[in-house]
Amino acid sequence: MDLMTHSSRFLLPDFPADNGSSQFYALVLLNQRIPRFTPLLWNHARLRVCADGGANRLYDELPQLFPDEQALAIRKRYKPDIIKGDMDSIRAEVLEFYTNLGTNTIDACHDQDTTDFHKCVAYICGLPNLENHNLCILVAGALGGRFDHEAGNTNVLCFFSTTRIILLSDDCLIQLLPSSHHHEIYIQSSVEGPHCGLIPIGIPSRSTTTTGLQWDLTDTEMRFGGLISTSNIVKGEIVTVRSDSDLLWTISIKKA
Ligand SMILES: Nc1ncnc2c1ncn2[C@@H]1O[C@H](COP(=O)(O)OP(=O)(O)OP(=O)(O)O)[C@@H](O)[C@H]1O
Numbered sequence: 515m516d517l518m519t520h521s522s523r524f525l526l527p528d529f530p531a532d533n534g535s536s537q538f539y540a541l542v543l544l545n546q547r548i549p550r551f552t553p554l555l556w557n558h559a560r561l562r563v564c565a566d567g568g569a570n571r572l573y574d575e576l577p578q579l580f581p582d583e584q585a586l587a588i589r590k591r592y593k594p595d596i597i598k599g600d601m602d603s604i605r606a607e608v609l610e611f612y613t614n615l616g617t618n619t620i621d622a623c624h625d626q627d628t629t630d631f632h633k634c635v636a637y638i639c640g641l642p643n644l645e646n647h648n649l650c651i652l653v654a655g656a657l658g659g660r661f662d663h664e665a666g667n668t669n670v671l672c673f674f675s676t677t678r679i680i681l682l683s684d685d686c687l688i689q690l691l692p693s694s695h696h697h698e699i700y701i702q703s704s705v706e707g708p709h710c711g712l713i714p715i716g717i718p719s720r721s722t723t724t725t726g727l728q729w730d731l732t733d734t735e736m737r738f739g740g741l742i743s744t745s746n747i748v749k750g751e752i753v754t755v756r757s758d759s760d761l762l763w764t765i766s767i768k769k770a
Pocket residue numbers: 543544545546565566567568599602603604629630631632655656657658659660663664666667
């Protein structure tokens with residue numbers, strides 16, 4: 515079984531924007547409070563997409579992160595490449611502002627069966643010329659507020675299980691660890707941890723084995739209605755995970 519490695523280097527303030535790695539970061543902004551480190555993610559991303567009302571968050575909340583600068587100057591500096599969704603949440607003035615700046619908008623109001631976030635990920639995954647890149651989609655504003663949205667966002671991780679997608683809020687990070695691989699997670703202890711969780715999603719895990727946690731699992735069964743690993747603690751610099759089913763990995767993000 516192949517190894518997949520993971521690192522939240524994109525949260526490090528001194529991780530260079532032109533980081534020389536083969537990773538192609540895309541950023542998706544959702545319609546929930548944007549994390550304070552969003553400008554950092556923005557600088558790493560080579561494609562920036564707003565999911566419908568996510569554009570309102572960019573317009574309203576990004577200038578608040580730069581209180582000493584003119585809101586208009588910040589809005590012009592942080593121009594999304596694409597706004598995609600069913601366009602029922604983006605305000606008219608916001609749509610007009612970014613359209614005038616040259617942002618492409620893709621109206622997908624005919625599809626009321628997938629979320630705006632799902633539509634954005636499908637769009638990114640369908641872009642030509644990405645096959646040779648190691649795509650990683652960073653998602654800002656994925657948690658907090660409505661649980662149906664949080665569940666829908668988590669479902670997108672499962673739907674696109676072969677794509678690296680990382681849900682982010684001010685407080686935590688969530689990603690899928692597919693069972694097709696075993697995993698090494700390099701902990702960036704200056705910005706994340708120690709609280710973490712491993713959660714079976716979709717189906718129970720008959721066997722999960724970890725190293726690097728305070729409460730390691732050893733060929734352990736996990737299922738909703740039985741044991742799932744919450745309030746665990748990262749102990750080492752590397753956490754390893756092997757499981758017979760897909761798991762969610764979640765880790766706390768430290769306050770600055
Ligand atoms: N409270 C929230 N928590 C987490 N994610 C959210 C929340 N609100 C919206 N999102 C995410 O942002 C995306 C865009 O939000 P937007 O409000 O435009 O969606 P919507 O389809 O209009 O929602 P609604 O269900 O209210 O009609 C959603 O697809 C969802 O992924």
